[in-house]
Amino acid sequence: MDLQTLTSMNWGIMAPEFTVLGTALLLSLLDLFMPRQKSRRMLGILSAGGIVLALVFLFLQFSHELASLFHDMYRLDSFSKAFKLILLLGTGLILILAYDYKMDREEEYRGEFYYLLLTALLGGLIMASSADMITLFIGLELLSLSSYVMAGLRKRDKESNEASFKYVVTGGISTAITLFGMSYIFGLTGETNLYAIGAALQDTSILQNQFLIAFAFFITFAGLTFKIASAPFHMWAPDVYQGSPLPVTAFLSVVSKTAGFALILRFFLLVFNSAPGIKGDPLLFQVQPYLAFLAGATMIVGNLVALRQRNIKRLFAYSSVAQAGYILVPFVSVSAMLFETTWFYLLAYLFMNIGAFAVIQEVTAQSKTQDISGFAGLFQRSPWLAVAMTIFILSLAGIPATAGFIGKFGIFMNALGASQSHYILAAILVGTTVISYFYYFNIIGQMFFRPKHDKEKLHHKKGLLLVTVVCAAATVLLGILPGTALHFFYEQFQLSDFFQTMEQK
């Protein structure tokens, strides 16, 4: 490839990624040359500016037709746009959250956090928009490696160190497993491009290797589910969530998870879409019981173990495991509504979970404890914060008039779709939802029914207030007028281009 072909390519379609990359580089240089004592908070504002710019580029791309670089290695299609929107929004909100986060003794490392967050985001963006095993894997690693460091950002804190270490070890294992699975896929087809693999797997000569294909599916899937923290690969989540600085926890539970889902969706739908199963039926149909079992187990484990948690961050770790189980349900019955319902749920999840983390950050910082009793009497100390937290919790519990309910309703429609109905899975979904009432409403009970420990009223920080208000408003709005988001989705994202390669166009 000479210089001329390199410059003649349509690099403009990568504008959001370049913006994030540029901001991250700029921040790392600034951090290096800034005087030691100077506050790094302004770097946060700068990185938020970068995110906003990337969002603007993304919005400008909405009307852009399907485009790709390097033979679909990087794709600008509706799927990537839809998911990048969530990733950028989520990271933006977390940046505002982080602005008010107290680093105490580790204040000098604040700059590191900002550019690590951006590189992690960059990894997520690549995961959402590439259709090649190599770049997908690079994106995944970029996200993971940045997250490992971020989890251990509080260097002098024992828990943070433990979190980082556990994350590196388990993450490394899962990466190895993923790669192992991918190697089978490559070995069977000789391709790294997902479309090419999908086509190669339909070849009749492959039929004698049905078992290998199924094996590759299981192995790759197992490796990738680590990222979304679904059972049985969820064990890292509680410790890592608990030990990490709070904005990092929020990032792991929302942005990192969304990127993981985007990768899984694209990977499995493209690669195994028409792969033959063992004797007869297509593979994606045959693995349904397995996926259903995973989803069910994730919901049950997440919700049941959450019942016993007293530490609010651990509790939310298990809650987010449970939520991953809910989102996995549509994957079982790959129905026509898979994309919009998953997207909607992830959008709703973004607002309700980041909102909840904002309140948790505020409350744990004030009460100096991560025990849920820190929430006692919050309604008297700060009524609006308590109301906002109630909205987030109701949404997480799937109570109507909140975004979470509409999201769950969409998942239900997938599970009980016309062609095939997964009643048992739906029953597990509602059953575990009711179980989740116990721990979710326990927090509400603490805030409203228990007497306050300290008389002091909470004084709010502006950044947290902004995040809380935005998230609460979005949660309620998406719950009452979900039509707006769905309409936007159908209007902007024509997902018919998902299976279309550039050559076919």
Add this chain to the structure above:
Amino acid sequence: MNHLLSLLVFSPLAGILAVSFLSWENERAIRLAGLFGTLLPLLIVLIAAAGFQSSVSDLQMTEQANWISYTLEGLNGRMQLNIDYELGVNGLSLVLLILTSVVSVLAALASWNMKNASKSYFIFFLILELGMLGVFASQNLFLFFIFFEITLIPMFFLIGKWGYADREKAAYSFLIYNGIGSAILLIVFVALFMKTGTMNYVELAKILASPDGAGAAGSTFRLTVLISLLIAFGIKLPIFPLHTWMLRVHVQAPPPVVMLHSGILLKIGAYGLFTFGMGFFPEEFKKLGVLIAVLGVINLLYGAFLAIVQTDLKKVLAYSSVSHMGIVLIGLAAMNEAGVKGAIFQLVSHGLISALLFFLIGVLYERSGSSDIQDFGGLAAAMPITAGVLLAGGLASLGLPGMSGFISEFLAFVGLFETMPVIAAVGALGIILTAVYILRAVLAVTFGPQKEAHSAFKDLTVLEKIPAFVLLALVLFIGVYPEILSKSLTAVLDTILLGLRG
């Protein structure tokens, strides 16, 4: 298109706004705002009732707007799944809307003397009213479910924050039981939606009755759905053995909230069974007729037997509610005009009577700090009016002719004797038991030697007289002139009976 119903359903919002802008200290203003917040829906529902034509069998005052739509792109082209915003009333839902508004106003009045009734109390109270109004006004399953769940959250807070000693346990058990109920409902509703492509009541009933619907939803599916509905609404109603949560709520929640709960929220269960169970699956409902009748009789007898041995007035009334909801089931199971009419009458009648009795218990508790029967006696001397109203309410509850309770019990049993005489005969025993437990409780409170501490008790104040007398007057009025109710119900009954005859 007129928006009267939307206005009605969301009118409590005006009160919520008013209350939330008042300052914490100004308790009197908060109470006034709360009261006016309930008066507004009453006013609107009366306007709606005036414009209601009882001779028309179609839905009236309907509203429809696009809300959510999912586009499916499948192999056979595009398909739209629409969920609209649809409201409308028929005779039954109008009656229940009126009942809701009336009881809400009176419960707000009853909250007047609650010492800790604060801003948030009235906000939750009004959200609860909004939910209840919405449940009866909605015309599709999605909307019904949303409003149904909206009643859950304020109730949880009202019980858990303003109830008696064991309030939190009651609140959680309320939440979990009803959560399970609505979880089942959600599965049923989504399954129906995916099978038929609509959530609108009228369209659903039409599709399910048509040959097309028979193909889309087979008989096993229908029977399963109906049984699920029976369980879901059976929790709400409640049907034995799913009733334990309701006892806790009745004992632990503050009296005005129990007025609403026992007066209206329990009725949602019956309303759902009637509208969805009977309306959508008349054939299958017939098959389950005997089962429902037996459940009804069990409820009736079990509630009555346990009410006899209770020493706490609140528990007596709680079991009496279980017992009286049995009559609703009995009436529905009869599946003829008299039976179904009796069931609906029982809804209204029990709504009024239990609201009245719980109000009086609240009055007694406020003065004596107890609701134990043994702590009372000879109340007629110190509080003649209270004692008189209590006795009248008790008599209405046991079905004395000339009061509303009589009409409903009579009709329900007439209906059941026609179709299942044996079960009806067993059930009729319940009427005797009712007389026993009501008279035992009421007489012990009002007559006998006067307790010394009670001589200082003040009789009903002016503010307390309003709920007591209004409720009693309504009970008497329906008892003497039942036509007022049956007039508006004729059209609904005709439609449902047509379905039952197949």
